[in-house]
Amino acid sequence: MKKDNNLDKITRKDALKKMGKYAALTAVGTFLILNPQKAQAQSPPNPGGEAFPS
Template identity: 70%
Template structure:
């Protein structure tokens, strides 16, 4: 198969669009990591354990 045929058949995006997409993923990853790695806030918002634990 010719490489030109592969490029034409696949969806192409510009470098600017690719950077925007990666920026969105980076923000989501940072927010998720911040939430998971902040145990004091997570502990403060969690429900108390049931009696007998």
């Protein structure tokens, strides 16, 4: 027998609001992780050059 529980149901409008909040949070997190200045600071000075210059 299937229960009809109205407490767990949300409207389409509420679902879109929640999805928007998660999308914004994901975008901010991605920007912080893939920040170009940090990536540049962590890269070696001569990528693809000699590993141990003499």
